[in-house]
Amino acid sequence: MNAVDKMSAGEVVKRERPSIINTLLRCLRLRCPVCGEASIVQRPFKIKHHCPSCDTLFMREAGFFVGAILVNVITTDFVILALYILCLAVLGLDYQLIIKILFGAALLFPVAFYHYSWSIWLGFDHLVEGLPKSPT
Numbered sequence: 001m002n003a004v005d006k007m008s009a010g011e012v013v014k015r016e017r018p019s020i021i022n023t024l025l026r027c028l029r030l031r032c033p034v035c036g037e038a039s040i041v042q043r044p045f046k047i048k049h050h051c052p053s054c055d056t057l058f059m060r061e062a063g064f065f066v067g068a069i070l071v072n073v074i075t076t077d078f079v080i081l082a083l084y085i086l087c088l089a090v091l092g093l094d095y096q097l098i099i100k101i102l103f104g105a106a107l108l109f110p111v112a113f114y115h116y117s118w119s120i121w122l123g124f125d126h127l128v129e130g131l132p133k134s135p136t
C-alpha cells in the first residue's frame, strides 16, 4: 500500500508505507526508524540531530521532544502499576517495602528508559506521517 507525501514546494511524491515490525525492531535496537543503519544516540542522554546514514531528521521543530516525554511517562506509569501488582498480589510484600520499591523504580526507570522513549516516539512519527530529511 502506498502513501502520498506532500513536499514543501507543493510537489507530491509517492513513498512506500513503512513496515510496523521493521520499525519496531529498529526502535528496540535504538536505530534510525527509517534505514536502521545508524544509532539515534550521540552520547548518553543526547539524541543525534539527524541520521548520518540516510539524513533523516531526528530533532524536528521545538516541542517535538514532548512526545518522547509522554512515551516515557506513560511507560513508567505502566511499569509502576505492574510492579505494584507484582509486589502486592504475587509476592505479598509489606506495604512499607512496596512504597520504597515503587519510589526507587519511579526514579530510576524513566532515566533508564530515556533513549527508548525517544526511539519509540521517532518510530511512531515515522509510521504516522514519515520523518523529514535533514535540510543540511
Ligand SMILES: [Zn+2]
Pocket: 032, 033, 034, 035, 036, 037, 038, 051, 052, 053, 054, 055, 056
Ligand atoms: Zn537512517
